[in-house]
Amino acid sequence: MKDEKLCPVLDSKKKTVNKIIDLAISESKKTNKKINLIWLEACGCSGNIISLLNADDPDIIFFLENMVNLTYNNSLMRKEGERAFEVFLKTLETEFILVVEGAISTKENGFYNVIAKYNNKYITGMEAVKMAADKAKYVLSVGSCASYGGPSAARPNPSESISVPDFLDREVIRVPGCPCHPTWIIGTLAHIIYFDKPKLDEENRPVIFYGVTIHDRCERRSYFEKGLFAEKLGEKECMFKLGCRGPITRTVCPTMEWNSRHNWPIGDNTPCIGCAREGFPDSMEPFVRF
Amino acid sequence: MNLKFNEFSRLNYYRYMEMISVYPWEKNYYRNLYYKEYKKLYFKRFKNNNLKEFTLEELSYYDGSNGRDSYVAVDGIVYDLSLEATWGGGTHFGLYAGKDLTSQFKGCHQDMRSILDKLPKVGVIKE
Ligand code: HEM
Numbered sequence A: 001m002k003d004e005k006l007c008p009v010l011d012s013k014k015k016t017v018n019k020i021i022d023l024a025i026s027e028s029k030k031t032n033k034k035i036n037l038i039w040l041e042a043c044g045c046s047g048n049i050i051s052l053l054n055a056d057d058p059d060i061i062f063f064l065e066n067m068v069n070l071t072y073n074n075s076l077m078r079k080e081g082e083r084a085f086e087v088f089l090k091t092l093e094t095e096f097i098l099v100v101e102g103a104i105s106t107k108e109n110g111f112y113n114v115i116a117k118y119n120n121k122y123i124t125g126m127e128a129v130k131m132a133a134d135k136a137k138y139v140l141s142v143g144s145c146a147s148y149g150g151p152s153a154a155r156p157n158p159s160e161s162i163s164v165p166d167f168l169d170r171e172v173i174r175v176p177g178c179p180c181h182p183t184w185i186i187g188t189l190a191h192i193i194y195f196d197k198p199k200l201d202e203e204n205r206p207v208i209f210y211g212v213t214i215h216d217r218c219e220r221r222s223y224f225e226k227g228l229f230a231e232k233l234g235e236k237e238c239m240f241k242l243g244c245r246g247p248i249t250r251t252v253c254p255t256m257e258w259n260s261r262h263n264w265p266i267g268d269n270t271p272c273i274g275c276a277r278e279g280f281p282d283s284m285e286p287f288v289r290f
Numbered sequence B: 001m002n003l004k005f006n007e008f009s010r011l012n013y014y015r016y017m018e019m020i021s022v023y024p025w026e027k028n029y030y031r032n033l034y035y036k037e038y039k040k041l042y043f044k045r046f047k048n049n050n051l052k053e054f055t056l057e058e059l060s061y062y063d064g065s066n067g068r069d070s071y072v073a074v075d076g077i078v079y080d081l082s083l084e085a086t087w088g089g090g091t092h093f094g095l096y097a098g099k100d101l102t103s104q105f106k107g108c109h110q111d112m113r114s115i116l117d118k119l120p121k122v123g124v125i126k127e
């Protein structure tokens, strides 16, 4: 009670979160029209869809039941083969959001990444993304491969992969991370569904999740300022001298944490490897410097 | 060390404020300011005089590995990047410290003096 009189900021801090949560809940109840979603897995490891399954508050069940109509995704959908691809083609006629994970393999016209076979013809990831992106209302590139090329485009890049924004000449919202945090995916989609495009930075990433560097909010920052550095992994000080990429990587990992807010790499004695940054993994090497 | 009057007095002032502060967080605040100022002056010593001469071989020792300092030469001047946050572990976008990186610097940062001017200088390259 006394705090409130002394400092209005303190009081508002406690309420801001509740306000946002209430807004999200009320918006999610207001609209009962679900938008279609196509989630294409191109040249990548499908790690982002697996990461999405780990979502909570809201979890994946709520996401699929109340927020979107996930018509096509080869990991989660029930249909197979040509019948699955027919659903994809049918969705193209409607209003939908396109999510791409994985880079676009361009070698030999995309033949290094075949995602379907339809009418005895191989459909490449490149072709499917092009088809869907021409008609989609929004395009999201989820994960570092889709957003920047990532591991798929790492040296020597045998499949000649490129990122989705490089491949398409339309606006693509980047949601990088290797894998991407489920909350960042659902949060960005929720903002699109209930309001409109979220505020984006100059690299087209949502500012709300990619606004500050890891170094800015890192729990070991005070060690950094005092010049106390860990000499080997497992020590509790700042891991700057071991090659931490926190200062050049923008995500909310320190505050949001992973696996249902359980822990995160630096909290578990691993230096940040800059997985959500342009240039990962080649320019972020070495991951640990001794 | 040749220091300007007001820099000394700032140090003294922070120390004094730390001493007379009653609350621990206030003490902490001034202590932090003191250390920050101290660090700045500490590096100024390198900036103004004591410029060491390095051969490229000597420079290669300071590559940032095993907690060593990381030094990089640009245009014949050796800069200390040990505490530069973007150079974690003496590496920076695939580059390693302990080398002459003039061409790389110009290739990536054009000729931005503002970046270099902020860095502490530790020496020059011996011809
Ligand atoms: C391969 C060549 C290089 C690339 C691609 C590169 C890239 C970058 C990038 C992207 C940043 C901004 C980081 C961020 O804030 O997110 C940066 C900052 C910086 N780079 Fe480089 N860099 C290169 C070479 C060098 C070299 C040779 C030096 C050595 C003098 C250097 C010194 C710095 C410093 C001091 C900063 C921090 C600047 C600041 O605080 O504003 N870079 N670099």
Ligand code: SF4
Pocket: A214, A215, A216, A218, A219, A220, A221, A222, A224, A237, A238, A239, A240, A244, A245, A246, A247, A266, A272
């Ligand atoms: S561990 Fe990394 S992110 Fe954390 S303070 Fe040190 S350098 Fe910054």
